Amino acid sequence: MCYAIPGRVVEIKGRIAVVDYFGEHRNVLNDFIDLKQGDYVYAQGGIVVEKVSEKYAKQILDYWKDKFFQLKRVDQKISERKGKPNPKLKNIFEKAEKGSILNRSEILELIRMENKNEMETLFKFANGLRQRYLKNASCVHGIIEFSNYCISNCAYCGIRKDNKKLIRYRMDIDEIVQIAEHAVNDLSFKALVLQSGEDPWYTTEKLVEIIKRVRKKCGVLLFMSIGTRSFNCYKKMYEAGARGVLIRFETSNPDLYKNLHINSKSDFNKRLELIKYTKKLGYVVATGFLIGLPGQTEEDLINDVMLTKSLNPDMYSFGPFIPHPETPLSKAKTVDIETVLKVIAVCRLLDPNAKILVTTALETLDKKNGKRLGLLSGANSLMINITPERYKKLYSIYPNRAGIDKSVKENIDETLELLYSLGRAPTDLGI
Numbered sequence: 525m526c527y528a529i530p531g532r533v534v535e536i537k538g539r540i541a542v543v544d545y546f547g548e549h550r551n552v553l554n555d556f557i558d559l560k561q562g563d564y565v566y567a568q569g570g571i572v573v574e575k576v577s578e579k580y581a582k583q584i585l586d587y588w589k590d591k592f593f594q595l596k597r598v599d600q601k602i603s604e605r606k607g608k609p610n611p612k613l614k615n616i617f618e619k620a621e622k623g624s625i626l627n628r629s630e631i632l633e634l635i636r637m638e639n640k641n642e643m644e645t646l647f648k649f650a651n652g653l654r655q656r657y658l659k660n661a662s663c664v665h666g667i668i669e670f671s672n673y674c675i676s677n678c679a680y681c682g683i684r685k686d687n688k689k690l691i692r693y694r695m696d697i698d699e700i701v702q703i704a705e706h707a708v709n710d711l712s713f714k715a716l717v718l719q720s721g722e723d724p725w726y727t728t729e730k731l732v733e734i735i736k737r738v739r740k741k742c743g744v745l746l747f748m749s750i751g752t753r754s755f756n757c758y759k760k761m762y763e764a765g766a767r768g769v770l771i772r773f774e775t776s777n778p779d780l781y782k783n784l785h786i787n788s789k790s791d792f793n794k795r796l797e798l799i800k801y802t803k804k805l806g807y808v809v810a811t812g813f814l815i816g817l818p819g820q821t822e823e824d825l826i827n828d829v830m831l832t833k834s835l836n837p838d839m840y841s842f843g844p845f846i847p848h849p850e851t852p853l854s855k856a857k858t859v860d861i862e863t864v865l866k867v868i869a870v871c872r873l874l875d876p877n878a879k880i881l882v883t884t885a886l887e888t889l890d891k892k893n894g895k896r897l898g899l900l901s902g903a904n905s906l907m908i909n910i911t912p913e914r915y916k917k918l919y920s921i922y923p924n925r926a927g928i929d930k931s932v933k934e935n936i937d938e939t940l941e942l943l944y945s946l947g948r949a950p951t952d953l954g955i
């Protein structure tokens with residue numbers, strides 16, 4: 525896979541390096557490397573992950589030179605606005621265009637929209653906004669699900685403690701390091717998410733060891749997605765070299781959160797405080813919520829969007845709730861894909877510079893088109909599951925996950941083909 529383009533450092537402003545990609549400049553954070561103007565680097569998620577030699581960089585850039593501008597033209601063409609918004613929508617669009625924050629009733633108007641043509645106009649507008657602010661830059665992260673043991677009991681989640689039917693697995697430290705190394709050095713991923721259930725077998729010391737060993741061998745942005753742990757654990761992981769976290773607050777409604785976590789140690793305030801703490805520590809923070817949880821109202825959904833924005837996340841990560849047969853919510857309804865696409869578009873209108881992820885759960889709602897539809901409604905980031913086949917099926921947070929029957933290679937090839945067909949390129953999105 526070749527899903528990252530190196531850029532040239534054109535300026536250094538303290539911790540920030542300005543990186544040039546064929547004339548486009550992005551600000552990125554440099555924590556790890558001694559850099560000077562003229563150096564070539566790979567950046568991911570707004571963080572410099574690796575310095576590369578000029579000779580190597582020029583080889584890669586040579587390959588990309590024409591392709592980059594070709595892709596840009598494709599993206600521009602696809603992102604041209606068509607469709608005439610009605611007066612109400614026009615007002616909302618004008619506001620978003622000027623960078624004003626939409627109010628609750630405007631967001632509600634968008635979320636409630638049912639007319640197919642209007643929805644299409646909204647998605648196109650959101651996609652156009654993405655194109656204007658961030659051009660065709662996109663990021664692809666690899667995700668490794670390293671343990672499905674969990675001491676939590678979230679009512680929506682298939683790997684909850686009380687699901688006694690699930691066969692549990694846990695990778696040891698060597699295995700995690702070896703899979704991560706393969707992902708970076710052989711498959712060329714520059715950002716990896718290490719995800720698990722809330723599994724205290726991985727003590728802070730073990731997590732630190734994993735991070736240090738991976739960071740020593742690979743230039744990669746490491747995201748930790750391990751749930752609620754102590755502040756100290758997140759601090760130690762940061763010091764060890766992790767620079768990203770993925771922690772959703774799941775729902776902004778504390779009562780709903782409580783109902784969904786009966787017999788569970790999960791606590792809404794603790795989780796929210798942790799998200800804020802990780803941001804303060806300097807992590808790249810991906811956060812968000814579940815759409816369509818039983819008991820979630822339209823008001824809740826608006827609050828979910830607003831809370832995400834107020835946390836000033838580096839990446840929006842939200843997806844549809846999909847009922848799992850071995851959970852108390854097995855009989856719940858699955859939300860329709862349009863709602864998820866509308867929420868993507870709303871987030872883009874609220875935050876034109878955002879990195880918005882197309883989650884696997886969205887892909888699962890429409891295995892053929894979900895990813896494409898998400899990317900055309902305002903999203904610009906993707907994850908590819910690189911968990912080895914022998915474990916992937918057991919990380920069953922919800923059933924029939926997209927991509928589960930395909931090999932890692934098939935998933936990568938398919939994703940790259942889709943991104944190129946939409947004119948997206950792997951320049952970093954910056955901060």
Ligand code: SAH
Nearest residue numbers: 680681720721722750751772845846921922
């Ligand atoms: N233990 C980690 C990772 C949890 S799994 C943590 O607590 O953050 C990652 C995400 O999967 C969760 O945050 C949740 O939003 C999502 N998820 C869980 N069950 C789901 C379901 N049934 N449908 C869709 N998404 C689900």
